[in-house]
Amino acid sequence: MATTLPRSFALSIAASLICAASLSSAVYEETVVIDVDQPICRSFLGFGAEWDPKFWTMGTFEFKKDVAGPVAVDEADWELVRKRLTWMRVKLVRMMMLTGWCTTGDGTFTYDNAHMRSLFRHLDLCREEGIEVILVDWGVASWTKIDGFTGTDDPRYAQAIGEYLEELIVRRKYDCIRSLTLVNEPNLEAESFERWRDGVRAVRAELAKRGLAERVRLVGSDDCSPPYPWHKRALAEMPDDFAAWEVHRYATQKVVESGSLEDDFRALSTASRAHDASKPFLVCEAGMSDGMSAGQSPFIQDPIYGLFMADYAVQACRGGCDAVLAWMLEDNSHAGFTWGMWTNKAEGMALKPWFWTWSLLCRTVPRGSQLFAPAQPDGIRVLTARHDGRWTAVIVNRRDVAVDVRVVLPGAQGRPLCRYVSAGDVRAVDGDGFPMPTGEPLAADAADGVVIGCPPQSAVVATAME
Template identity: 30%
Template structure:
């Protein structure tokens, strides 16, 4: 695709929608990345040729994070006459695990490591068996001290402990909690608590376990995680983002150290179309699966999760249940099948968007807010890769679920100067690849004026990824000239206030998202900010608290008497609002709320205005 077919830059504003990247609204301060499940195979020891194929494909993704699971019976063969465990650190399963971990160690890929469930083969039948925790302690000492792995980040005690396949019948959370406490005690006794953290609850499609973990184990977990296997509607509708955000907010609010703890999606997949009996998802071979999974990842970023792990890398890792032993039937969930025929060994379509996300939203990125496009089925996420000189790199990924091409205007108000961008596209009818068959840029933009904005043309049912990374040494990324929030700490007047000492109007302009103005009641309410001088305004941002307005308008004034309406919404859903009117001059900004969207009073966490003072007027 030629550049002129893709974008129109300049003052033209799309009639269909606008995406504004807000550098000041950070969703994840230090992103951990887009990774995948990479387990030692149940049955296969790969040949050198097979292994070379696997690691070449992994290398292209530049995966920053993986998850690796096994069982205690992989390293424990039984118990001696005195009841002491008998270890074998060189079983076939452990040798397969070392091969993966050695690769991760060489390439600085962080690892979440843990155990699937109990091991009845060696007598471990109880989730809260203290003897199991002792085995885990010896395992971690072996991996950290004997093998010397420095990339082990978190220990995951039991995969999906809320499921009947993982824990005994009864109060599963209570069982898992007791087991977690045994593991924590063991880690303290061995001096491991500063070397590897505990992550949980690792529950599947039961996010209330996050609440329970915050209350019961918040003082011992270093990170929170869940699994989600969803239907297509959960993704296309945007419900995933809401579900993620609810739990991110819960952790921040009720764990006293929660804001500093990552929240991850450690298994991500789509259940619609799955063969339940054999745990096989044939849709991984379709274009559509990649479209949905790309949006899955986008919504985890938008919801504030610090990373996402796709289930899974390679079919050959796990045999399928429900078939006779030795049938060769595998779980079909991977990007390919290493032990399959030529067609099965080929990269499946969904590898492309997930590899691009992994590669160009690297560990250490700052995930910032990309506004709602205004077009149903079109969503975006933005990652900023910081540099020490005040600049950095920018990656924007946009998904379009609609059948029709969409024209969406992209604006990065804080971008300074022009940038060089490379564009990757995921489309059913067109694939751009390099000589080795890996995804390659479809186009290059030499002089993108991101602050002014440019129009993106999104083909129907496609993913577009734009990045300044790898655009060439001469390109130099993008510089950011942070706009001044001229509303911060300015005088505020309000129609009413629920708690004047804690939730007054000043809370809407203090720059802190944990505070908010709250009105006494619903109905007609207003909040107005005095900028104390006439200002040139280019952008206004509105962040709602727990009580948002369904119907509201923004108005501006130079004298506080005569008001001009610049924005109106009658279908508000509590999403952050980014308003980019034509540049205007104002001293006062007022939010008029006429219909509540909840049963609560109205609540505004932040009202911000970006721009510069008029010439001759001091800031």
């Protein structure tokens, strides 16, 4: 007869297994020391995600007509999304906008349709929860084409963007919209670099004319194709057109496991700051490229995806990125897409294993953190963060043996660190599926050293953040 263990008992077994792994005879100790005078980032913008505003339109890609009839999702589903975002403490999202939701390009605008109402609901939540929005106008040159505009460089397109931004930011007071990107992945979806460049400058002029230039900044280039020739051309020809730089990067498991992603990002972030070192550099879509299609990743339900994303995040931050946004938050955003941290309504909105990793990063390495990239042992990735005097250490053990890593965190005494561990299929969660710590809190020794046990092929977060 099958027996179901009580959830709390099952979790205690999982925790015991993880603790046992870290205390086995195969444990090796490494020491990592943090130099508080050498932060790699003085004010981190945060970990976040793509959250496209089509929850209430069932993820439809049909934007030229209104959505009629009932939808499958309801207010209870929406509150579940809010609960998860609130637990994650997400403070930065990237969000789609289609100009075709509010105009056909004939000079008239309508905001009373299902597409715009769904956008408003998403923006309402962001405003209420203090989540900053990078709004991305997806463009008008590919599948998003609108008959009333001739293309990306049409002055009327820039005017339309100015009009809907004035509606959103000034009239409806969505001051959570702080940034704008013109055209998603323009290296693929704009007609040419020249037409995109002229479009960016037309939008910039339109924002200035409407008094919006100080309220919403332009970020780009949104290039998605390493080695990023489009982005590098933007750096050379448009150094003053963007207030922040960003790209997309879908990396292979081989690149991430090798550790070379850090070097890739360091080179690109350094080049992006060459003209103005004060400009942030962001990764606005992050994910795994192995076997990917636009809508699918074959590894998205595999625990390996969580380990991959933790490793990716550490390397990106060590490489000079001021924010990393995962593609994507949840599967209700796009019909037929399964890249999210949880499934869509039809699949029960069930959490996927990588939610554990990314939600914990969002929660424990918050906006405003100082980041540190200490020298790290072979096969071990280390990123540490300090926020309001509280430390977080993110460690990815890529070795096939358990490792005890002693991390010296100046000032850590008196603030024990909770240890969260994900190793293969084993990770502790509460009744909502949210990460739980494993074992007793870790106390620093007299020299501010904290010994953090890391099972083989694991992601471990030790944090004093509550």
